[in-house]
Amino acid sequence: MDKPxxxxxxxxxxxxxxxxxxxxxxxxxxxxxxxxxxxVRVAVLGVNGRGQSHISGFNALSNVEVATLCDPDxxxxxxxxxxxxxxxxxxxxxxxxxxxxxxxxxxDAVSIATPNHWHALAAxxxxxxxxDVYVEKPGCHNLHEGRKLxxxxxKYKRVxxxxxxxxxxxxxxxxxxxxxxGLIGNVxxxxxxxxxxxxxxxxxxxxxxxxxxxYDLWTGPAEMKPFSRNYVHYDWxxxxxxxxxxxxxxxxxxxxxxxxxxGVESFPDKITSSGGKxxxxxxxxTPEVLSSSFVYTKEKKIIEFExxxxxxxxxxxxxxxxxxYGSEGYMVVKGYDYYETFLGKxxxxxxxxxxxxxxxxxxxxxxxAKDPKLLNGPVETAHLSSGLAxxxxxxxxxxxxxxxxxxxxxxVGDDEANKLLTRKYRSPYAxxxxx
Numbered sequence: 001m002d003k004p005x006x007x008x009x010x011x012x013x014x015x016x017x018x019x020x021x022x023x024x025x026x027x028x029x030x031x032x033x034x035x036x037x038x039x040v041r042v043a044v045l046g047v048n049g050r051g052q053s054h055i056s057g058f059n060a061l062s063n064v065e066v067a068t069l070c071d072p073d074x075x076x077x078x079x080x081x082x083x084x085x086x087x088x089x090x091x092x093x094x095x096x097x098x099x100x101x102x103x104x105x106x107x108d109a110v111s112i113a114t115p116n117h118w119h120a121l122a123a124x125x126x127x128x129x130x131x132d133v134y135v136e137k138p139g140c141h142n143l144h145e146g147r148k149l150x151x152x153x154x155k156y157k158r159v160x161x162x163x164x165x166x167x168x169x170x171x172x173x174x175x176x177x178x179x180x181x182g183l184i185g186n187v188x189x190x191x192x193x194x195x196x197x198x199x200x201x202x203x204x205x206x207x208x209x210x211x212x213x214x215y216d217l218w219t220g221p222a223e224m225k226p227f228s229r230n231y232v233h234y235d236w237x238x239x240x241x242x243x244x245x246x247x248x249x250x251x252x253x254x255x256x257x258x259x260x261x262x263g264v265e266s267f268p269d270k271i272t273s274s275g276g277k278x279x280x281x282x283x284x285x286t287p288e289v290l291s292s293s294f295v296y297t298k299e300k301k302i303i304e305f306e307x308x309x310x311x312x313x314x315x316x317x318x319x320x321x322x323x324x325y326g327s328e329g330y331m332v333v334k335g336y337d338y339y340e341t342f343l344g345k346x347x348x349x350x351x352x353x354x355x356x357x358x359x360x361x362x363x364x365x366x367x368x369a370k371d372p373k374l375l376n377g378p379v380e381t382a383h384l385s386s387g388l389a390x391x392x393x394x395x396x397x398x399x400x401x402x403x404x405x406x407x408x409x410x411x412v413g414d415d416e417a418n419k420l421l422t423r424k425y426r427s428p429y430a431x432x433x434x435x
Contacts, residue, residue, distance in 0.1 A: 040367055043068035043101045044111045045122060047080040048233050050136055051113035055084065057360040058111060064364055068093040070101050072217035073233070075210075096214055098122055102129035109159075109367055112136055116249075117222045117242045120145035121431055123160065123382075127152040128435070132159040132367045134360070137252035138244060139163075139382020143390045144422035145431060146383030147409060152435040153379040159372050160379035161363040162386075164256040166336040167376040168357030172257070175331060175339035178351060179261050183341060185328030190262050191304045192254030194246050195319040198288065198309035200280040201238065204229040221429035230283040238284035240397075245286030246307045248389040250320060256377075256385035257322045257333055258303045262296075266406045267387060268303065270295035273396035279310055292392035305392060394420045 040063060044054045047069050058064045069084065069092055071077040077094050084092045095101050098118075101110060102125055109132040112122050120140040123133045133153075139162045140146035153160040166172050179187050206226040209215045215227055222241045225231070236242035237249050247255070259265075275290035287307070294303040316323055322333040329343035329350065337357075341350035359376065366374040394417050395402050403412040411417040425431050 038368075039063050039065045040364055041065050041067040041106055041108045042111055043070060043095075043104070043107045043109075044113065045070045045098050045101065046112065046114035046118070046136075047071045048073065048076050049113070051111075052080070054111045054113050054134070054136075054360075055080070057358075058364075059084075059088065061361055061364055063368065066092060067107060068095060068101055068104065070095040070098050072096055072214040073212060074214075075212040076233075097217060099125070102126055102131065107131060109133065109363075115218075115236050115242050116244055117141045117236075118220050120149045120382075121221050121429060123149055124152040124432065124435055127156040127158040127160070130156070130158075132363075134161045134163065134363050135382060136163040137256075137382075138248050138386035138389060139379070140386050140390075141242075141244065142420070142422050143383075143387045143409065146387050146390075148431060148433075148435050150379050150383050153372070155435060159363070159366045159370070159375065160382070161359070161366070161375050162256075162377040162379065162382040163359070164253055164377045164381055164385060165357070165359035166253055166257055167260065167381070168359040168362050169337040169355060170357055171337050171339055171353040171355040172333065174351075174353055174355075175333060176261055178341065179324060179326075179331065180263065183329070183350065184324065184326030184331055184343065187262060187324055187326040188300060189302050189304065189325040190258040191306070191315070191323045191325075192251060192258050193306055193315060193318050193321055193323070194249075194251045194254060195306075195308045195312050195314065196246060196250055198246065201230070201235050201282045201284060203283040219426070221423075221425045221431065223424070224426060228283075235283070238286045240285050243286065244389060244393060245290065246309070247290055247292065247305060247392055248386070251305065251307065251389055252385055253336065254320070254322055255303075255305065255388040256381055258305070259381075259385055259388065261322065261324050261331075261333075262299075262301050262303065264296055264299060264301060264303075265384075266296075267384070267391060267404055267409070268294035268296050269404050269406070270297060270401065271391045271395045271404060272401045273392045275307070275396060286393075287396060290392070290396060292395065294388060294392065303388070390421075 042058050059066045081094050110126045111134040113136050123135045126133045206228045209227045273292040275287040288309040290307040292305045316332045324331040331341045333339045338354040340352035343350040362376045398417050
């Protein structure tokens with residue numbers, strides 16, 4: 001079994017930075033990899049929100065069959081199945097229980113778009129069942145889960161793609177190459193920005209479980225709480241039992257870009273966070289406003305991350321994205337597919353580009369070739385970029401500066417903080433300690 005840093009050091013940069021240029025060239029899949037009727041049969045788990053993009057993204061690929069849709073809310077599930085048939089003219093199998101999907105030998109890969117608290121466990125179970133996995137960000141609900149997911153992917157030799165689709169952008173691959181080649185000099189700092197419109201969600205209280213929803217399955221490994229529309233179906237993001245706030249929601253794209261751009265291949269050793277709920281007296285538990293700093297002492301680099309929920313200015317034209325600072329200039333990354341640079345004291349416009357990519361196709365190419373090295377967002381990113389958000393949240397929750405040991409993946413001398421690296425799991429949805 002790999003030790004914590006061995007996996008990240010060996011694969012994180014190798015698979016994502018050094019491969020950036022090579023991956024800008026379409027992968028050539030040998031003809032022998034395809035059978036006469038070879039199509040990758042995909043099941044989409046969680047079809048209320050982001051899962052709709054998974055369905056359309058995979059359905060657009062000629063060598064993929066979206067074979068099964070799965071969701072514990074049968075009302076939403078049947079609606080999506082009807083929409084799929086209307087759009088494609090084909091019926092699709094439906095399941096409420098993801099375990100039945102894993103038991104289905106005809107399914108080659110699963111695409112996980114469930115709430116965060118299900119991501120890692122579903123992905124690990126899928127690996128154990130011999131399925132390849134596309135898992136939405138964050139790849140894990142807590143840091144311990146991320147390490148176990150990396151272990152499972154390697155042990156079962158599965159292709160596991162993390163849903164950080166900016167890594168498939170041709171423009172952002174080029175941007176990272178510029179950072180490596182010294183376009184803006186010594187790159188010492190990255191900022192991640194998430195300025196999204198997050199209104200008052202109120203407090204809807206509790207009520208009976210609605211017909212058609214298997215609430216036990218929806219809750220899965222999380223603590224069972226009385227049903228509330230404060231959780232189901234979107235606002236779970238703002239409750240620690242299920243979500244990770246916006247740094248662990250939209251923010252994973254930006255934590256990932258920060259780490260990718262800086263070329264760091266481990267967690268920071270110094271973490272501080274502050275923030276809170278200053279606007280709304282609603283049911284949200286996670287902070288509306290959050291400012292986090294992540295210091296890499298040995299590398300002499302720092303990541304700053306900021307979440308703002310409401311009326312705000314942009315920074316450098318960025319509301320959602322990143323800014324990289326170097327000794328000779330700075331780079332602005334806007335969204336998922338655009339960068340621009342400003343060089344020298346006079347901030348002279350440098351290289352810029354807008355170009356996207358297909359993260360779903362990249363996953364399928366790797367599945368067909370049975371080669372995880374082709375992935376733009378390999379499983380290590382599911383642990384590292386998600387873990388960065390978890391570290392920031394933990395520093396906020398305990399209310400003090402923390403020191404982190406990458407060798408043990410534990411906080412130094414802080415039992416309270418270490419307890420938040422994992423969670424209590426609810427039977428029979430427990431995370432396996434030995435994957």
